[in-house]
Amino acid sequence: MMLNVPKDQEKSYAEGKILQSVGDGIGIVTFNNPEKRNAMSLDMWEGLGLALIELRDDPGVRVVVLVGAGDKAFVSGADISQFEKTRHNAEASEEYSKRSAAQRALLADYPKPTIACIRGFCLGGGMQVAMLADIRLAADDSQFGIPAAKLGIAYGYDGLRNLVTLVGPSWARLIMYTGMRIGSAEAQRIGLVDRVLPDAELWDATLEIARAISGNxxxxxxxxxxxxxxxxxxxxxxxxxxxxxxxxxxxxxxxxxxxxxxxxxxxxxxxxxx
CATH class of the missing domain: 1.10.12 (Lyase 2-enoyl-coa Hydratase; Chain  A, domain 2)
Incomplete structure (x- = not known):
């Protein structure tokens, strides 16, 4: 049940690391940095914002799906190789957060329904994106976690509010204090994701839900x-x-x-x- 979108109608941002396409009333945003397991750079955050604004303002788009390129990751977190340059101390980290905060706010207040289609790793900043979506569908071999404590990073109020809302304070503490990874079955059991499907069925199931929304x-x-x-x-x-x-x-x-x-x-x- 693939969307048939001609390649020449696919738009790209952040030097091709964010892709955007539309078909059947469904907008699709793809995190396209598979060699780094779709780790998010600042350019990708800004590209995500541009793609989301365009889909928001397109009257033909009824629902937006977020997905990672390849089968290894949705988004594996922030691009840590950038940290020496962009997040080396509190002042730089504040600037980094400001530059990506606009895109997170855009997704948090998005007027159209959003679905995160998750396969592989969904970690750190990837969890932020997924938790901001209205609905989370995951492949049965996905892994979730927030390794902030292993990196010495404070995760931030909005991300933790969303985590606590979904899984409750005790599980939020366990996830944050340990930096542990949990599998899809556990993620569904604690309310982090809504539905788990075999990897081969995930995309079709996502599009089926997107089409149902688009038709309403x-x-x-x-x-x-x-x-x-x-x-x-x-x-x-x-x-x-x-x-x-x-x-x-x-x-x-x-x-x-x-x-x-x-x-x-x-x-x-x-x-x-x-």
Missing amino acids: APLAIKAAKITIAQVLKDPDDRDFDAVKAIGSACMDSEDFREGRRAFMEKRKPVFKGK
Whole structure:
């Protein structure tokens, strides 16, 4: 169930280390640094941001899939060979974090559904990317971990908040204090990933879910995404006006009328996102 996207329609960023393509309402962003197990450089973070903005602003794209090139890794972490130059002390590390923070914030507040398709290693910064996605699907031989303690790195508030939200504080401590790696079955058991599949079936299963999302009403999905985000906030920070506004937009939309008509006429609805 591959997406048939001609090579000349594939866009590239960060000197080819971030690839982006679109087909069937699905945007695909590929981390393409397989010789370094898709380790993320600053250029790749910035390229990721450009690819995500383009897909965000493309009205034909309903869902975005993040995937690593090759079968060895989703993203194996930050490119440590850059650290002597970019993260050698607190000041440099602060600058590094600032330059990659914009892309993490973009993914955290992304208005369209996102799916991380994970095979092989998903470590450190790769875990940050995966945890920012709405849905995580993993191959049965994937490995997960955050080796920050083995490198003397503080992982950061947002990454740890996402980890604690998914797996709870005790597992977050175990993962962070030991730097241990866990397999897919354990990752699913503790809530880090949502579904585990044999490696050969992972991509087709990912596209099947992406197509199901792409065929549904975009405003209804946006309403779910906005409302779930508010549920996860501290009570004092919740924006109930945003929840009410998207609810009203759904009920007044052409898509709501189309959904009702299609149901009564026993046909598949054709949603336009308005």
